[in-house]
Amino acid sequence: MPLDLVTIPCLKDNYAFLIHDAVENRTAVIDVPETAPILAALSQRGWSLTDILITHHHDDHIAGVNDLRAATGARVWGAQADAHRLPPLDHALAEGDTLSIGSQTGHVIDVSGHTIGHIAFHFPQAGLAFTADSLMAAGCGRLFEGSPAMMWASLSKLAALPPQTLICSGHEYTASNIRFAFALEPGNPALISRASKVALAREDGRPTVPSTLSEELATNPFLRAALPELKAAIGLPDATDAEAFAEIRKRKDRF
Template identity: 80%
Template sequence: MPLDLVTIPCLKDNYAFLIHDPATGATAVIDVPESAPIVAALESRGWQLSDILITHHHDDHIAGVAALRDATGAKVWGAQADAHRLPRLDTALREGGTVTIGSETGTVIDVSGHTMGHIAFHFPDSALVFTADSLMAAGCGRLFEGTPETMWASLSKLAALPPETLVCSGHEYTTSNIRFALSLEPGNPALISRASKAAAAREDVRPTVPSTLSEELATNPFLRAALPDLKAAVGMPGSSDVDAFAEIRKRKDRF
């Protein structure tokens, strides 16, 4: 039985996610921008939080961890490489490590780039990956700490997951990301369709997250940097994939 998934808006434009195993009652949250909306979501469903999974150290992903731990007694999991700037961890994780929530086990993926030590959590049986600020809806995170080579390697790992995987990313940046993507691929029919759907969702105050990996592969310029058409669009035909990615990231930073 797949894990139940709940998307929780937090702060101005962040998301936290609950995953719940109906068979055992185990429940985890991925990132805690603030505690109150998460507590409310748990109480409304009668769920008891067992685990807190942290993707990276930025305050808008961890600010509520201490309060939520105190309120629930949940165990905290995060990257060993990031432990010096995370809330106190009960379990420190490395790439290839595992996290078990009820009857399902997830795998840890190092997705450094936005920050070094950023991790993602992949739950293959439920077709879920929690990417926070690495792979985002129609975008990727700014390279605050990593290099283009680092981030391209991280995105390539995520791109290789099964296409039906739901990408649960950390922010509501989708419409602005799509506007940038359209500046590079104005004739991409999948992107045009996604723009319309995202605009309608936001008009109704509905999240545009999660998205499917197949949708990202069809519309996200940061995953498409290896394609000849994208390289041509940024004036770099014949360039390496990582150089094309770096140029696309620089253009998005200025967009």
């Protein structure tokens, strides 16, 4: 059976995600920007939290971890490379490690770039990837710690996942990301279609995440940096893929 997925708005524009295995009655949350909305979502569904999965150390992703652990007794998983600036971990992880949420196995992917030690969690049976501030809806995270080459390598790992994978990213930045994407590819029909869907969702107060990886591959300029048409659009037809990505990220920072 697939995992049940719940998207939980937190703070101003963050998201946490619940995943629930009904067969073994195990529930995990990915990132904890704040505690109250997560406890409310658990209570509404009658679920008991068993696991807390952390993607990276930024406060808007971990601020509620200690309170949530105290309230639920859930075990905490996070990156060994980030352990010195995360809440105390019960289980330290590195790329290639796996963890189980009931009958479902999650795979750990190092997606450093936004921060060093940022990890993503991929649950292939359920078709879910929790990417936080690495691959985002129509965008990617700022490079606060890593290099463009590092981030491009991380995004390339995520781009290689099955196209139907749901990308569960950490923020409601989609509309602004699409505005930037239009500056590079104003005639992209997939982008035009996505922009309309995103506008309707936001008018209705609905989240625009998760998105499918296939949608990201068709519309996200950071995943499309290797394409000749993107390189031409930024005036760097002979650039390497990483160089093109770096230029796109630089332009987004100034946008």
